[in-house]
Amino acid sequence: MGKGGASIPDEEWERFLREAEAGTSGAPEEPSARARMVARRLREEPGRPEGWRTHQPPQPRKGKGWYAVGLLVVVVLLVVVMIPGRVAGWFGVGGGVSTPLAAESERPDQPPAEESAARQPTLEEPFRGSPAERWGDGTASLVLPAARATGWMSKEQVAQALDRTRDFLAESSLDPGVLRGERPGKAIALINPYQRDVSDYLAAAFGTPSRENDPLMLFSRFAETKTRLVGNVVRTRGRITYQQGERGAVEVTTDVTYVYPVVRAAAGSDEVTRTIVRREVVMSWDDPSKVKIKPGTFSLVSYRADTTNGGCDTFTGYFVPEFRAERAVTGSGDGPEVDPYDRSTSLEARIRESGEAGCGKATRL
Secondary structure, X not given: OOOOOOOOOHHHHHHHHHHHHHOOOOOOOOOOHHHHHHXXXXXXXXXXXXXXXXXXXXXXXXXXXXXXXXXXXXXXXHHHHHOHHHHHHHOOXXXXXXXXXXOOOOOOOOOOOOOOOOOOOOOOXXXXXXXXXXXXXXXXHOOOOOOOOEOOEOHHHHHHHHHHHHHHHHHHHOXXXXXXXXXXXXXXXXXXXXXXXXXXXXXXXXXXXOOOOOHHHOOOOEOOOOEEEOOOOOEEEEEEEEEEOHHHOEEEEEEEEEEEEEEEOOOOOXXXXXXXXXXXXXXXXXXXXXXXXXXXXXXXXXXXXEEEOOOOOOOOOOEOOOOHHHHHHHOOOOOOEEOOOOOOOOHHHHHHHHOOOOOOEEOOO
């Protein structure tokens, strides 16, 4: 192509090829890049060259693999042009999905990095644009600490207590049926039935939920008629630790953040939002010779929760996430700003800072 985009006439090009092959004295001393390439090919492959617009059935020749490589390069370049964000994500750059985080072994010293606001969640990528993209699925990310003999328990008994602790987290906050609003029977079965105050709390929470008796402090439930989970994956980040407690008990502390991507229950709904819940549950695996307890259960020492986009001052026993239309009406809240993905401070400190003065304003979902 010339500077203005005009093509070299076929007749002129064929004449040049003939002159180059014959060594005509009138041939230019410094041909164009295309001419130099063709002339070199003439020297290396004797015989009349094909016209540049003619077609001839391909002949077997050495170096065929390079044509496949070239084709592959062209395809990759086209993909990069058409979906650059996705390709960048494959390599962990440009705001895409990067390497999954290792399990949390200690409290981080700062919140996760901010994500691009343009990367909104979709049905195909419900964690898109949030730190949870790099978090683990369900209990897979909750690595149990090494068991050692503690208090009244042997090493093997401690290991079993830790396993059952993680079972409680799964049954209370990850079970598909419970997430659809069912009663968390398996989780409740792991709680000491002789702990009267807890039994009273559970009875009231599932009978007449209120601020004082809110089942969402321990269990994650959505009203199936209003909201449904996107896919079957809940992303988590947290730690499980233990120490010797009172009367030689093994006291286990769980501090876990759960990220639930949801859409409206109506058929065809595709606007994805997220409810983020951070819970700290402290449980005591008591010595049955010192505490009245059903074997295989634990006593609750304490439990607290901090929820983002689960409903503000709504005590129905179910999370009530807001979508864009609702947020446009209710605003962003009148309390302090909160980053629900920030695990660099304790849950107790976060709740103390936020206080009871209104709903907090989430800096991101």
